[in-house]
Amino acid sequence: MRWSMVARWVVTGVLLLSGCGSPASSAVSTGADGTGPVTLATGRDLTGYLRGRLQVWNASHPTQKATLIELPEAADDVRAQMISNLQAKSERYDVLNMDVSWTAEFAAAGWISPLDTHQFPLDKFLKPVVDTATFRDRLYAVPYVTNAGVLYYRKDILDREHLPPPRTWADLERDARTVAPRYGLKGYAGQFLPYEGLTVNYAEAVQSAGGQLLSGEGTKVAVDSPAARQALDFLVRGVREGWIPQEALTFKEEESRQAFQDGRYLFMRNWPYAYDLGEAKGSPIAGRFGVVPLPGLDGPGSSSLGGSNLAVSSYSRHQKTARALIRFLTGLDNERQVLLQGSLPPVWAQLYTDPALVRRYPYLPVLRQSILSAKPRPKTPDYDQVSLAVAEAAHDALTLRRSPDEATARLADELGTIVRGP
Known part of the structure; x- marks a missing residue:
């Protein structure tokens, strides 16, 4: 996924300031069992909670202090800077x-x-998030923050119509096409600009019809299927019939969030971060909307998993300390603060049924359900190329430049080239 305001839900950019490397220490060991000062390279900490958590770590680890390397917002810059650092075998990131x-x-x-x-409490985490941290049956990272797309709807309007929130595509389509205009609203907004957000929206539709983009750990093309065509037909039909307005084809997370929060749409697909903003003082829709799992072809659908994982750089000199810091950051107490202070969805399952947290964050049960039914994005080293190809093909169909059949067939060919190589 890609982010603007939604950056708080996922990892974002990297632009290092000079002099931000690990501080020197004479009482250190190096290598895989090395101990000593470490750095945490992360996206911009919009809420400021991470610095406070590292202060807690540093107070009890005076010879193994952790320094935060905070990065800018653009996710592509994050990936590029991290890759540049790692290709150079730099010790700057731990x-x-x-x-x-x-x-x-x-x-x-x-x-x-x-x-x-065995060093991490993986059995305490929501099961699908653990899968995002593995590759070829080995653990390479530890889940830290998770996320899943949900459907926001105007509860006040559906209540007036004596309608439940949509469970299926047919429900969503009917209400977006017929109910929304009666109240001067537009139908449905997602993230349909050609970027990672569109890849996620399309993948969710495919999954919600029982299909997938790639199979076999990202080595086999699976998109040339009836389920994938049904998914694209559903979205294209929305554009043709107008319940997905043309302006929605320019939306990323924030544009769709603002349009829904301004009271212009009946339905919106977005991440949970939009909930608190919608309920904030002065919001036109505060107290007037609800959240449910994404609808699917025949019942509740399936989201794409978002979030971030913590990993140890192969070039870190203090990998033992780096692993210990990850255990601290992904422990139960800190994961609670991830939600309370960082406004981020935690990975520990028990936090989603904690009565005090559910009172404060009423969407937690829906988010738990959405995470448990979500799917990881394709596990391929070439994910960036895959995402670009998917977004381009879906956008060609949504802008009516290609039919759903043509777009799907072309995407299958392109994905075949990517995963098999030239």
Whole structure:
């Protein structure tokens, strides 16, 4: 996924300031069992909570202090800077806070060190998030933050119509096409600009029809299927019939969030970060909307998993400390603060049923359900190329430049070239 405001839900950019490397220490050991000061390279900490958590670590680890390397917002810049650093075998990064879709790429290149599954409480995490941290049956990272797309709807309007929130595509299509205009609203907004957001939206539709883009750990093309065609037909039909407006084809996360929060749409697909903003003081829709799992072809659908994983750089001199820092950051107490202070979805399963947290964040049960039914994005070292190809093909269909059949067939050919090589 790619981010603007949604950066707080995932890892974002990298632009290092000079002098941000690990501080020197005379009482250190180096290598895989090395201990000493470490750095945490992460996306911009918009809420400021990470610095506070590292202060807690540093207070009890005076000879193994952790320094935060905060990075800018653009996710492409994050990936590019991390790759540049790792290709140079630089020791500057010890712990990498990576988007979940990068795990396979970084592991295949040998840039991150495999981890011992017994050192981390993986059995306490929501099961699907653990899969995002593995590659070829080995653990290369530890889930830190998770995420799943959900459907926002105007509860006040559906209540007036005595309608439940949509469970299927047919429900969504009917209400977006017929109910929305009666209240002067537009139908449905997602993230349909040709970027990672469109890849995610299309992948969710394919999964929600029972299909997938790639199979076999990202080695086999699976998109040339009836399910994939049904998914694209559904979205294209929305554009043709107008319940997905033309302006929605220019939306990323923030544009769709703002349009829904301004009271212009009946439905919106987005990440959970939009909930607190929608309920904030002064929001036109505060107290007037609800959240449910994404609808699917015949019932509740399937989201793409978002979030970030923590990994140890293969070139870190203090990998033992780096692993210990990851255990701290992914422990139960810190994961609770991930939600309370960082406004980020945690990976520990029990936090989603904690009564106090559910009272404060009423969407947690829906988010838990959405995460449990979500799928990781394709596990391929070439994910960036895959994402670009998917977004381009889906956009060609949504802008009516190609029919769904033509776009699907072309995408299957392009993905075949990517995963098999030239």
